[in-house]
Amino acid sequence: MRKLFYFIIFGTWYLISLLPLPLLYVLSDMLFPVVYYIIRYRRNTVRENLEMSFPEKTLEEKRAIEEKFYHFFCDYIVETIKLFSISGKEMKRRMVFRGLDKATEDLLKGDSSFAFLYLGHYCNWEWISSLAQQMPGQVHCGQIYHPLRNSAFNQLFLRLRGRFGAESITMSNTLRRILDLKRKNQKTMIGFISDQLPKWPSIHFFTPFLHRETAVFTGAEQIGRKVGAVYYFLDIERPRRGHYVCTFRPLQAVETPDGKYGLTVAFMNELEKMIRRHPEYWLWTHKRWKRTKEDYMAVAEEEADPQMRLTRLMQQEWLREHAKDYQ
Numbered sequence: 241m242r243k244l245f246y247f248i249i250f251g252t253w254y255l256i257s258l259l260p261l262p263l264l265y266v267l268s269d270m271l272f273p274v275v276y277y278i279i280r281y282r283r284n285t286v287r288e289n290l291e292m293s294f295p296e297k298t299l300e301e302k303r304a305i306e307e308k309f310y311h312f313f314c315d316y317i318v319e320t321i322k323l324f325s326i327s328g329k330e331m332k333r334r335m336v337f338r339g340l341d342k343a344t345e346d347l348l349k350g351d352s353s354f355a356f357l358y359l360g361h362y363c364n365w366e367w368i369s370s371l372a373q374q375m376p377g378q379v380h381c382g383q384i385y386h387p388l389r390n391s392a393f394n395q396l397f398l399r400l401r402g403r404f405g406a407e408s409i410t411m412s413n414t415l416r417r418i419l420d421l422k423r424k425n426q427k428t429m430i431g432f433i434s435d436q437l438p439k440w441p442s443i444h445f446f447t448p449f450l451h452r453e454t455a456v457f458t459g460a461e462q463i464g465r466k467v468g469a470v471y472y473f474l475d476i477e478r479p480r481r482g483h484y485v486c487t488f489r490p491l492q493a494v495e496t497p498d499g500k501y502g503l504t505v506a507f508m509n510e511l512e513k514m515i516r517r518h519p520e521y522w523l524w525t526h527k528r529w530k531r532t533k534e535d536y537m538a539v540a541e542e543e544a545d546p547q548m549r550l551t552r553l554m555q556q557e558w559l560r561e562h563a564k565d566y567q
Contacts, residue, residue, distance in 0.1 A: 246392040250324075253396070257324035261482050264318040271317065276310040282525040286310075289524045293450040308520035315481065320366045323400045331370045331404070339488035340371070343472060344379060347427055354418070354428050354469035356460050358491060358507040360435035361523035362514060363476040363484050368431060371486075372405035375429065380421065382407035383431040384414055384460075415463055422467050431474075432460040434504070435511055437528050440553045445501050446533040449508045450515070453533040461503040471503055473510045478521060531557070 256264075275281050286309065290302045297305075326334075347355045359365060372381035383401060385408050388394035401408050409417045409430070421428050434457045446453045464471060471491040478484055493502030494509065515522045535556060543549040 246395055249392060250396060250399075253321050254324045256318075257321050257326070261319075261322060264322060265315065265481060268311075268314040268318045271314045272311055275314060276307070281310075285527055286524040289526075289528060290519075292452060292529070294519070295451060305519050306524075309522075309524055312520050313523075313525070316364055316366075319364050319482070320400065323366060323403060328370075328373050328404060331367070332374065334483050335367045335370050336483075336485045337371060337374060337488070338485060340374060343429075343488045344376060346470070347379065347429065348376070350470065352468050352470050353422055353425060354430065354464065354467055356464045356469040356471050357429060357431040357474055357488075358460065358471065358510075359431055359433055359474040359476070360511045360514070361433060361526070362435075362511070363478050363521045365433060366400060367484060368474065368476075368486065369401045369406045370404045371429070371431075375405075378427060380407065380426050380428040381405065381430075382409050382417075382428060384409050384411055384433070386411050386436075411459075414459065415466075418463055418467060432457075434460055434507060435528075437526065437531060440531060440550055440557070443531065443536065445504065446536070447501070447505050447508050449512055452529055454508070454529060455531050455533070455536075456501075456504055456508060458501050458504050460507075461501055464503070473507060475510070475514055476521075478518070 256267075259267075276283075283306075286306055287302075290305055294302055294305070343355060359368060369383060375381050383406055385397075385401065387410055388397060398408050418428075418430070436457070438455050438457050442457065442459075443455045445458050446455055448454070449456075460471075463469075473489045473491045475487045475489050476484055477487075489510070491503060491506050491510070494506045496502050496505055531553075535553060539549050539552045539556070543552055
């Protein structure tokens with residue numbers, strides 16, 4: 241049954257992907273009022289995130305960002321579907337990488353085996369996987385991903401992300417796979433989408449981001465230091481519909497009070513600058529701040545044992561999410 245569902249979805253999406261992008265954007269324009277006005281997909285979450293992230297903006301300005309975001313979100317959907325059949329030549333024309341030649345040359349000539357690429361859910365992050373087709377043969381290209389719960393959709397997205405030769409590495413297997421590549425002395429570029437919300441067991445650090453203390457993933461920095469990686473921030477712009485420019489910017493650690501996670505803070509700082517430049521291109525539908533530093537610190541003061549502290553935090557979150565079931 242799962243295989244049948246996969247082939248139905250794959251066949252449908254593939255046939256839609258054969259349409260030229262101008263026609264797909266017509267479909268996107270038709271999709272917008274359905275998603276925004278009728279389904280109202282995560283409107284409350286988007287609205288709350290924008291309210292808290294831009295207290296300096298007027299209500300009219302925040303509503304304008306909200307509408308632009310949903311227009312872009314519909315574009316993202318059809319652009320991602322287009323990945324099923326878009327040619328490598330057309331993708332190179334639409335997804336331009338600046339600074340890639342220099343980054344590749346430095347990686348090949350340098351002592352490090354790894355270049356770690358920090359990016360966020362900004363513009364069309366799925367198209368970034370096309371980077372692999374522009375790599376010289378001696379450089380491997382991969383991306384860290386979190387498997388989707390639905391196996392059919394997970395298989396579909398793995399197919400999309402691997403179309404141009406990139407390897408998808410599960411979060412749980414990241415360290416093992418990177419150490420394996422290091423043993424083989426394989427020059428590798430690996431992308432880390434590091435702006436999503438960590439689960440409680442993965443939270444070790446909070447940093448200011450868009451006016452709030454924000455839990456962040458630190459794995460890219462911790463693993464990178466073990467293997468001597470060099471770091472880049474991928475700064476993405478959308479000059480016009482269907483076209484992106486991704487610039488490789490070397491990333492250096494900033495000073496932090498405790499001397500930890502300076503690269504992670506540097507990434508979050510660069511990400512915030514990029515979001516503030518064009519906020520409509522970030523994925524506002526995520527419940528990015530539902531795990532707060534206040535909850536973490538309050539439980540930490542009461543529970544000295546790390547396992548008990550984690551259990552308390554998970555229980556609190558579950559009760560909060562299911563409160564309506566008991567009203």
